[in-house]
Amino acid sequence: xxxxxxxxxxxxxxxxxxxxxxxxxxxxxxxxxxxxxxxxxxxxxxxxxxxxxxxxxxxxxxxxxxxxxxxxxxxxxxxxxxxxxxxxxxxxxxxxxxxxxxxxxxxxxxxxxxxxxxxxxxxxxxxxxxxxxxxxxxxxxxxxxxxxxxxxxxxxxxxxxxxxxxxxxxxxxxxxxxxxxxxxxxxxxxxxxxxxxxxxxxxxxxxxxxxxxxxxxxxxxxxxxxxxxxxxxxxxxxxxxxxx
Amino acid sequence: xxxxxxxxxxxxxxxxxxxxxxxxxxxxxxxxxxxxxxxxxxxxxxxxxxxxxxxxxxxxxxxxxxxxxxxxxxxxxxxxxxxxxxxxxxxxxxxxxxxxxxxxxxxxxxxxxxxxxxxxxxxxxxxxxxxxxxxxxxxxxxxxxxxxxxxxxxxxxxxxxxxxxxxxxxxxxxxxxxxxxxxxxxxxxxxxxxxxxxxxxxxxxxxxxxxxxxxxxxxxxxxxxxxxxxxxxxxxxxxxxxxxxxxxxxxxxxxxxxxxxxxxxxxxxxxxxxxxxxxxxxxx
Numbered sequence: 320x321x322x323x324x325x326x327x328x329x330x331x332x333x334x335x336x337x338x339x340x341x342x343x344x345x346x347x348x349x350x351x352x353x354x355x356x357x358x359x360x361x362x363x364x365x366x367x368x369x370x371x372x373x374x375x376x377x378x379x380x381x382x383x384x385x386x387x388x389x390x391x392x393x394x395x396x397x398x399x400x401x402x403x404x405x406x407x408x409x410x411x412x413x414x415x416x417x418x419x420x421x422x423x424x425x426x427x428x429x430x431x432x433x434x435x436x437x438x439x440x441x442x443x444x445x446x447x448x449x450x451x452x453x454x455x456x457x458x459x460x461x462x463x464x465x466x467x468x469x470x471x472x473x474x475x476x477x478x479x480x481x482x483x484x485x486x487x488x489x490x491x492x493x494x495x496x497x498x499x500x501x502x503x504x505x506x507x508x509x510x511x512x513x514x515x516x517x518x519x520x521x522x523x524x525x526x527x528x529x530x531x532x533x534x535x536x537x538x539x540x541x542x543x544x545x546x547x548x549x550x551x552x553x554x555x556x557x558x559x560x561x562x563x
Numbered sequence: 564x565x566x567x568x569x570x571x572x573x574x575x576x577x578x579x580x581x582x583x584x585x586x587x588x589x590x591x592x593x594x595x596x597x598x599x600x601x602x603x604x605x606x607x608x609x610x611x612x613x614x615x616x617x618x619x620x621x622x623x624x625x626x627x628x629x630x631x632x633x634x635x636x637x638x639x640x641x642x643x644x645x646x647x648x649x650x651x652x653x654x655x656x657x658x659x660x661x662x663x664x665x666x667x668x669x670x671x672x673x674x675x676x677x678x679x680x681x682x683x684x685x686x687x688x689x690x691x692x693x694x695x696x697x698x699x700x701x702x703x704x705x706x707x708x709x710x711x712x713x714x715x716x717x718x719x720x721x722x723x724x725x726x727x728x729x730x731x732x733x734x735x736x737x738x739x740x741x742x743x744x745x746x747x748x749x750x751x752x753x754x755x756x757x758x759x760x761x762x763x764x765x766x767x768x769x770x771x772x773x774x775x776x777x778x779x780x781x782x783x784x785x786x787x788x789x790x791x792x793x794x795x796x797x798x799x800x801x802x803x804x805x806x807x808x809x810x811x812x813x814x815x816x817x818x819x820x821x822x823x824x825x826x827x828x829x830x831x832x833x834x835x836x837x838x839x840x841x842x843x844x845x846x847x
Contacts, residue, residue, distance in 0.1 A: 376725045396725040405718060407592040408772040418715045418726040442773065462726070 323354045329389045329466050329498055330375050336383035337370050344370045346383065347522050352466065357492055357499045357512065362519035362541060368502040369399065371519060372470050375500070395459030395497075397469040402444050402451040409443045411435070411454050421461050429461035430454070432494075433487060448475030452484060460491065467492065469501035485512065569794070571692050572684040572751075572804065576790035578699035579748045579760065584768075584783035585706055586744050587761030589737060591769065592717045597650050598635065599758040602628040602745050604654040606754040608661030609746070610679050615668060620679070621694075621746045628742035631657060633735070682753030682805035684794075695747055702740055709733045714775050751790075752805030759809045764789060767816040770823035785815050 323329060328351035336346035345367035352358055352375075360368045373379045375386055376396060415426045430436045433453040438446065446454065452472055459467055472488060473481055489512045492499045516532045518524040524537035532538050590599050606624045613623020631653055638649045678686070687695070712728035720730045741761075748757040764786035765778070772778035793808030800807070 373721065376721075378721050378724055394725060396722055398719055398722045398725075400719055406594070407588075407714070407717065407775055408769065408778050409718070409775065410773055413774045413776075417718065418712065418723060418728060468725075 323389055323392075323465055325354050327389065328353050329392055330500075331387045332375060332381075332384065333387075334384035335374055335381040335386060337367070337374055337379055338382040339370075343521065345374070345519070345521060348384075348519075350517060350523065350526070352498050352500055354465065355496055355498055356514050358501075358515040358517060359513040360500070360502045360517045360519050362524075366520045368519055369470055372468060372500065372502065376468060389465075392466065393462060393464045395462050395464030395467045397452070397455045397459050397467070397472055399470040399474055400455075401475060402446045402448065405444045410439070411441050411443060411446075412439045414443050414454065415458050415461055417458065419462075425461050425463075429457040432460060432491060433457045449477075449480045449484065452476060453487070456488070456491065460495070464497055467495075467497055467499040467501075469499065471502055473503070488512075568685050568687075569798070571687050571689070573791065573794055574692060575684060575687045575695050576751050576794060576808065577787055578695045579744065579751050580764075580786035580790045581783055582699050582702040582706070582740070583744050583748060583761045584764055584786045585710075585779035586702075586737075586740055587763075587765035587786075588768065588775065588779050588782050589713060589717060590741070590761055591765050592714075592775075596758070596762055597647065597654075598632070599741060599745070599761060601635065601650045601654040601657075602631055602742060603749075603754050603758050605631045605657035605661070606745060606749055606757075607679065608657050608664060611661055611664045611668065615664070621750070624749060625742050625746035627657070628745045629739055632738040632742060636734070636738075678753075679749065680753050680755050681803055682749065682751050682756070684751045684804045687750060691750070695750075698743060698747060702743055705736060705740060709736055713737055752808055756805055756809045759812065760786065763809065763812040763816050767812070767819040770819045785812065785819075789815060 331351040332348055335348050337344045348371060350358075360371060362368050370379065374381050376394065377386065377388070411430070412426065415421055415429070426439070427436065430439055433456050435450065435453045435457055438450060438454060441450075443451070443454070452474070456469075456472070459469075469488070473484055476484055488499070488501075513529055515526065516529050517526045518532060518535075518538055518541055520541060524541060525532050525535040527535075590596060605627045609624030609627035610620040611623070612627060613620040616623065634653060635646075635649055638644070638653075639646055642649070675683075712723055712730070713733045715723035715726070715728055716730040716733060724730050744761060745754075745757050748760050751757075752760055765782040767785050768778045768781035772781055789808050789812035793811040794804055796802070796811060797804040797807040
């Protein structure tokens with residue numbers, strides 16, 4: 320991993336906007352991601368979460384503002400896809416070398432890190448959603464990224480495995496020390512494992528450390544009763560931890 | 564050896580098969596079977612234009628097929644019509660315009676229409692052979708250069724682009740390759756069947772392969788085998804060469820399908836016996 324100055328952002332977006340189909344999908348978005356930082360974008364369907372991620376990745380050219388990525392930035396991307404979309408014969412091992420060759424031991428390490436070593440010979444379109452997301456995470460990790468970008472990392476994963484997947488992402492990010500940017504709908508996870516929460520709905524409604532955003536009126540407007548319930552639980556939990 | 568028309572035909576067929584195999588695999592992965600068909604429909608227009616402009620017919624076919632491919636890509640981006648509508652419109656309008664253009668040229672009876680529709684591989688001359696050989700070699704080199712990013716973009720365009728591939732450039736190069744296979748393959752099996760030369764061997768290979776590269780290689784082997792058996796078969800049964808080649812490919816496809824079905828059933832029953840948990844079939 321090329322060393323990045325901890326004070327300088329890996330990616331900086333300045334007043335970016337993306338205009339598609341006669342409307343601004345996102346507009347006036349300012350944010351920066353620093354080395355080692357974990358940032359989660361939350362927001363309702365159609366809020367522009369995916370569009371924001373794609374613009375930061377450089378897949379969309381912003382129609383307003385600009386995106387600056389640190390020179391030599393290595394990104395690991397986990398796109399929002401299903402295993403069943405893949406119509407070609409592909410083993411997990413070959414998936415790991417999809418865009419560039421990779422030494423066998425790096426592949427083995429990355430698969431081991433996500434607990435998917437036993438899948439290396441499997442066909443990708445026979446994996447379950449959970450297995451597939453793990454493998455895609457391993458693929459991103461094998462590139463030794465400074466920044467891990469995950470769009471809906473829990474896509475298609477059933478309720479019982481969600482916590483496990485969140486735990487895995489947290490462990491990996493902590494162990495690697497890389498920055499992470501993801502979209503999520505799970506407020507509990509967002510609140511417990513994230514440095515920065517970005518509430519998006521066309522533009523950034525509020526942003527900051529989880530404990531600050533949870534009391535923000537915009538946050539309540541976006542998440543309504545769920546936010547209320549979350550705040551309730553959080554205060555209770557804090558009370559308990561103070562008692563013990 | 565190359566003085567013999569039969570060996571010239573054999574060599575031309577093998578050169579086309581080598582490029583058609585992997586090109587056809589990508590057609591299947593991208594679900595572009597009708598895309599290839601549309602290019603082939605435009606072949607007649609290419610032949611006529613090639614002759615009117617004083618070029619050779621193959622150059623005309625290549626040019627028109629590539630333009631049609633580019634038109635599909637552009638129309639898909641700017642219009643709201645679904646892909647198959649665009650393909651249907653382009654395929655039949657280019658065919659109609661080709662027929663009209665042929666009638667408008669003074670001496671259209673001189674065109675041997677059947678040669679273009681059904682191919683005439685036994686008439687391949689020495690000069691054609693040099694062109695086909697060099698073209699095939701060039702096609703394989705281009706394919707080797709763009710292969711990894713092309714496969715990556717076939718899987719997920721955003722992912723490939725995020726990691727440095729140039730999906731649009733590679734896709735255009737790839738479509739030029741398909742146009743070239745249409746133009747050259749037309750001499751071997753004819754415009755009506757040229758897409759079969761790409762699709763049928765690749766489809767057969769799909770049942771046996773575990774990786775994209777295996778599939779490409781097996782497709783080349785099956786296309787080559789079809790070419791050799793088809794040419795000898797056409798000599799033996801005194802049937803037209805192009806259709807015989809495609810018929811052999813179709814039987815090889817059936818054979819692969821049966822083989823795959825057999826091994827799958829075997830694997831499943833063994834799995835049950837050993838109590839091995841298999842990946843769920845319903846979401847595959």
